[in-house]
Amino acid sequence: MRVESWVVRGPAIPMTWEAREERAGPDEVVVEVAGCGVCHTDLGFFYDGVPTRHPFPLTLGHEISGVVVDAGPGVEEWIGRAVVVPAVLPCGACDACRAGRGQICPNQIFPGCDVDGGFGTHVRVPARGLCPVPDLSDPQANPSQLDLPLLSVIADAVSTPYQAVVRSGLAAGDLAVFVGAGGIGGFGVQIAAALGALAVAIDVDSTRLDRMRAHGAATTIDASEMPTKQVRQRVREVAEAHSIPTWRTRIFETSGTVAGQSTAFALLGHGGVLSIVGYTPKPVELRLSNLMAFDAIAQGNWGCLPEYYPAIVDLVLKGRVALRPFVETRALGSINSTFEELHHAPANRRVVLIPER
Ligand SMILES: [Zn+2]
Ligand SMILES: [Zn+2]
Numbered sequence: 001m002r003v004e005s006w007v008v009r010g011p012a013i014p015m016t017w018e019a020r021e022e023r024a025g026p027d028e029v030v031v032e033v034a035g036c037g038v039c040h041t042d043l044g045f046f047y048d049g050v051p052t053r054h055p056f057p058l059t060l061g062h063e064i065s066g067v068v069v070d071a072g073p074g075v076e077e078w079i080g081r082a083v084v085v086p087a088v089l090p091c092g093a094c095d096a097c098r099a100g101r102g103q104i105c106p107n108q109i110f111p112g113c114d115v116d117g118g119f120g121t122h123v124r125v126p127a128r129g130l131c132p133v134p135d136l137s138d139p140q141a142n143p144s145q146l147d148l149p150l151l152s153v154i155a156d157a158v159s160t161p162y163q164a165v166v167r168s169g170l171a172a173g174d175l176a177v178f179v180g181a182g183g184i185g186g187f188g189v190q191i192a193a194a195l196g197a198l199a200v201a202i203d204v205d206s207t208r209l210d211r212m213r214a215h216g217a218a219t220t221i222d223a224s225e226m227p228t229k230q231v232r233q234r235v236r237e238v239a240e241a242h243s244i245p246t247w248r249t250r251i252f253e254t255s256g257t258v259a260g261q262s263t264a265f266a267l268l269g270h271g272g273v274l275s276i277v278g279y280t281p282k283p284v285e286l287r288l289s290n291l292m293a294f295d296a297i298a299q300g301n302w303g304c305l306p307e308y309y310p311a312i313v314d315l316v317l318k319g320r321v322a323l324r325p326f327v328e329t330r331a332l333g334s335i336n337s338t339f340e341e342l343h344h345a346p347a348n349r350r351v352v353l354i355p356e357r
Pocket of ligand 1: 039040041042062087156
């Protein structure tokens with residue numbers, strides 16, 4: 001079928017609207033895009049020389065929801081279904097996948113990096129790993145009356161902190177500290193709170209912190225107003241007030257900044273766990289021996305296994321993780337000006353681009 005998309009021909013050169021032919025091969029589907037979120041990573045690919053695995057020309061966009069309109073041999077049952085397309089689609093067959101480590105699958109498909117992504121009318125992806133969305137017109141399945149374009153942010157902004165939270169071993173009654181309450185951390189705080197943890201949001205933007213107080217944060221700390229030492233003291237006071245020991249504290253770096261990474265590392269105490277969720281290409285100086293002295297753990301996180309998606313969709317549809325205050329929708333045609341705007345000033349809300357029909 002004939003599809004159209006915004007194609008990147010070179011770094012920071014305005015994207016052009018181009019047509020191509022797509023047909024679903026074996027075990028593949030073509031999804032008519034309902035919405036595609038703009039991620040910090042897209043800006044990195046477009047402006048900062050972060051390499052895509054498939055060279056330009058390429059269509060970006062890896063935070064996709066839509067409806068399957070074509071399916072190849074073997075996966076015809078997907079036709080007509082509304083889906084969220086996970087940003088990382090592991091192959092399911094290699095040694096890493098069989099060991100439960102699909103995040104590092106060498107054959108993984110990351111739309112908008114390995115293949116043409118979601119900033120277009122359609123996207124062709126493997127069927128394996130797609131997350132079906134329940135009937136959104138059913139008020140029982142969808143009490144918050146969310147629409148399919150909005151659900152696109154599940155594919156990265158919500159699922160990535162979800163996997164980080166799961167892998168950290170966070171349990172009800174633990175302390176979950178998020179350094180950075182923007183696109184990723186804002187959802188992370190809500191996920192941790194939904195799982196019964198006491199969530200603390202740290203940021204340098206008071207607007208973001210105000211929003212987190214209404215959405216899951218038991219405490220907020222404005223790091224622009226105090227040195228790191230004092231931030232650490234505040235977190236310690238919260239933990240003590242609730243009798244939570246440091247070995248039940250999980251710290252999540254969700255700002256993707258050098259300052260945030262330094263702060264997050266400084267918050268580690270005995271037996272603590274630090275998860276690096278945000279991304280910055282810049283190096284940061286740390287005393288790694290703290291990990292030794294505290295018997296602490298630091299771990300990374302790439303995307304989210306497709307297996308976790310149904311539980312995430314459930315949290316969102318039940319309203320336990322709010323999307324609307326954290327998402328803004330725009331027409332896909334605004335992509336060049338939207339990228340330019342976000343490149344100069346990071347938005348407080350995730351921008352989802354919706355194809356005009
Ligand atoms: Zn992303
Ligand atoms: Zn694999």
